[in-house]
Amino acid sequence: MEAFKTIEKILGEIDAEAPQDLAQLETYRIRYLGTKNIIKPLFAEMRSVPNDQKKAYGLALNKLKTKAEDKFQILKGQLQDQADQSASSARDLSLPAGIQNKGSRHPISIVMDRMIDIFDKIGFVVAEEREIEDDWHNFTAMNTPADHPARDMQDTFYLKNSTTELLRTHTSSVQARVMMTQQPPIRIIAPGRVYRNETISARSHCQFHQIEGLYVDEHVSFADMKQTLLYFAREMYGPKTNIRLRPSYFPFTEPSAEMDVWLGTDTETTKKLTKGTGWLEVLGCGMVDPNVLTNCNIDPEKYTGFAFGIGIERSAMQKYGISDIRLLFENDVRFLRQFSTVI
Numbered sequence: 001m002e003a004f005k006t007i008e009k010i011l012g013e014i015d016a017e018a019p020q021d022l023a024q025l026e027t028y029r030i031r032y033l034g035t036k037n038i039i040k041p042l043f044a045e046m047r048s049v050p051n052d053q054k055k056a057y058g059l060a061l062n063k064l065k066t067k068a069e070d071k072f073q074i075l076k077g078q079l080q081d082q083a084d085q086s087a088s089s090a091r092d093l094s095l096p097a098g099i100q101n102k103g104s105r106h107p108i109s110i111v112m113d114r115m116i117d118i119f120d121k122i123g124f125v126v127a128e129e130r131e132i133e134d135d136w137h138n139f140t141a142m143n144t145p146a147d148h149p150a151r152d153m154q155d156t157f158y159l160k161n162s163t164t165e166l167l168r169t170h171t172s173s174v175q176a177r178v179m180m181t182q183q184p185p186i187r188i189i190a191p192g193r194v195y196r197n198e199t200i201s202a203r204s205h206c207q208f209h210q211i212e213g214l215y216v217d218e219h220v221s222f223a224d225m226k227q228t229l230l231y232f233a234r235e236m237y238g239p240k241t242n243i244r245l246r247p248s249y250f251p252f253t254e255p256s257a258e259m260d261v262w263l264g265t266d267t268e269t270t271k272k273l274t275k276g277t278g279w280l281e282v283l284g285c286g287m288v289d290p291n292v293l294t295n296c297n298i299d300p301e302k303y304t305g306f307a308f309g310i311g312i313e314r315s316a317m318q319k320y321g322i323s324d325i326r327l328l329f330e331n332d333v334r335f336l337r338q339f340s341t342v343i
């Protein structure tokens with residue numbers, strides 16, 4: 001009978017099949033087990049098989065189908081193992097590791113740490129204090145009493161329902177905290193974050209960073225201050241850096257000055273940062289006002305001192321060519337990642 005012969009023929013073919021890899025096994029699967037496999041039509045032949053042979057035909061057909069399936073399962077296991085092994089032996093363990101995604105320090109931290117290092121070398125120690133301050137340490141002790149017009153110089157964030165608790169507007173509050181607990185000689189720097197209620201733009205923000213400096217001892221002079229600040233500028237901006245001190249006003253220093261550093265107008269960024277003048281305003285400074293010393297229980301007849309407050313953001317922007325201050329606070333990883341090689 002023709003149908004029996006076809007079964008025999010396909011059984012022989014299955015025996016002869018020897019796929020060498022998973023791709024060849026797939027060809028096998030399609031031929032014998034796929035939706036249009038060659039065994040399927042033999043089931044339809046059942047109708048033309050004489051009744052007395054139907055049982056034998058059915059058994060032979062099932063045997064064929066089972067054989068095709070069993071062989072597939074066995075080959076699948078073997079060929080899969082073989083593929084796994086060759087994949088692992090293809091891994092070359094002597095190759096250098098792939099590029100690792102290193103973290104990065106924030107440009108503000110990089111610049112602050114650099115400044116702290118510079119002052120550390122000449123004996124200034126770091127003093128850290130609270131960001132939520134009271135009126136007295138932030139203003140009154142710093143010779144800015146309640147009705148003083150200079151309070152308007154800085155727009156202050158007061159805490160809800162409080163007229164005395166505020167977010168410090170400058171790190172100068174640390175001066176008062178330190179002098180209240182320590183007698184001279186005092187030589188500190190106070191790095192930290194400060195807050196002002198200012199409209200956010202490319203040039204100003206409602207939060208930023210400062211480093212405060214304070215040196216109080218016997219016979220501290222304006223010349224000491226100038227020399228210290230020149231040393232700082234040359235360490236920070238290069239050995240040939242020029243500075244200028246412009247007379248200024250701060251309630252807590254007398255006389256007061258602002259220090260500019262010459263950056264020039266060669267690049268778009270320096271032009272922007274210096275408003276076209278070439279001079280970057282870096283810090284405010286001056287001789288500590290005797291009233292401040294008195295407020296903090298230090299004898300102004302015996303001691304003198306100088307103080308300064310450095311704005312960090314502008315230095316960071318100048319150093320890295322950042323022309324919009326807002327980038328420093330958005331924490332966009334595409335921006336931050338650029339500093340991973342700086343560390």
Ligand code: DAH
Binds near residue numbers: 170212250307309
């Ligand atoms: N506190 C001032 C500000 O935030 C900066 C400053 C100026 C600090 C002069 C000082 C100083 O210590 O002597 O604008």
